[in-house]
Amino acid sequence: MSAAARRLPRDHAQWILPIIPFATLVVLWVVGWQIAQPTLATMPSIGQVWETVARLSGNGELWSNIGASLGRWALGFVVGVITGITLGVLAGLVPTLARLLEPPATFFTAISGIVWLPLAIVWFGLGAVTVTFVIWNSVFFLVFAGTLLGVRSVQPVYEDAARTLGAGRAHVVMRVVVPGAMPYILSSVRSGAGFAWRALIAAEIIGATTGLGAMIYKAKEFFRSDTIVAGVIVIAILGLAIDMLVLAPLERRTVERWGLVTSSRRPA
């Protein structure tokens, strides 16, 4: 009872305190805008941004751009995750393969993502294929490295135990190795999603005509700062939502379910 009472103000603080910086920013924006009275080309007012969001979502422009961005992101991300995990598990099980793949993987991680854009444009032209390729590229090498690390972290004693109990090779891989590596895999998937979202916006600004990145870059040509600010806010909210509503809970649940530290379940 008393412990709960003592914790209560902290719980409130956890919700109230974070509002302060956001509120301060909004106040500065409103007051600053009133004082400077900038043109729409320079800086929109909050009201103008709100009207723009309403207008763009009303005529469907916002939704089609969100759809284009999310679709490319999801395609590149899913393919990147599947290929990354598959190759990572294979390399984790076959040391020779790992020795062959690791050095080039390190190098390609250094140029993953946006660096490929000029070549991708030459190969695939401007548009969805190029953007998806860049997304795949930013996800794949991260997930590959994370999976390899995860598979290596699985203690051989678990594999031996399963084998002693008569498990076959496939069973050991699917029920021991992959679940054991899952916490590492998911943390790399989560950071891969973040990298991919950043790369997506950059790729769309430079090499696409639809999507949120292209939308804000086009707005710059027409000196519409309201559309830019609205787009940036939507990009941030979507990026946060993907991370906080999908990936963070997934990671938490996996660590609880399969994490070798807290798990009370026997691993086979």
Place this chain on the structure above:
Amino acid sequence: MSGARKVASATAAPAGPVSLPGLSGAWRRRGRAIGLGLLYPLPFLLILLAWVLAKDLFGLSDDVLVTPAAVITSAGELVDFGTLPGDVSLSLKRLAIGSLLAAAIGVPIGLALGFSRYGAMMFDPFLRFFQAVSGIAILPLLLVWFGFSEATLQLVILYTALVPIIFSTMTGVRTIPPIYSQAIETMGGNRLRLVRDVYVPGALASIVVGVRLGIGYGWRALIAGEMLIGAGGLGFMIFDARRFHVIGQILAGMILIGVLYLIIDRLILKPLEDVTVRRWGLQRV
């Protein structure tokens, strides 16, 4: 089979089942190390082979893929023209200025926010929000304000590197066990002593991790920014080569970007991080 091998290696002598007489463990280890050293370039040679074969087998034109030799020729041409050294030094200079500024601004802010539990609590979601807004996403706004200028590019790098540095520094201060600051306070140390003897050294490992992360993000933002700004640098070089389908220049630039990043990250920042973590890190890894 493999079970038996594992049991044997766990219980028997480290020499292993078939030990060659007259070849000591140290020599065999050295031989193995040399073997591994030789293995390291092998995958790259295989990639080169696949590259040459792909060009030949599919009959790809030079507009799609050029030979590795042509990449070297392109790089040589760019050095002869004198553009490549200029682009490299321009990109590195931009990265250095941007990340130094980010560290100079971000570390004090991160320390200040980390001093109090409530400060960290207050700014955690705020920083997360701006972490989700990548530097390239605010580039259109910066272009409206500052035009296609050097200032725009510098601000993109500064902003990109700043958020992870603040975040990591703040988290670093918060994870210092309170017993250290309590010890200083008990012995009558003032706030300044606290900062100098507890917060800065205690958070140093996290600060270096944040700086490394910030430079990593900053480098990517710089390349993307250079493609758009069009005022020189490696990003502009590979993007401009695309217009004339000079694949050799694009590939040379990409390889250079990768090598430069690996030098910065693996040969400078990673060793710095390791030394810091070993000397000042609070967690034993």
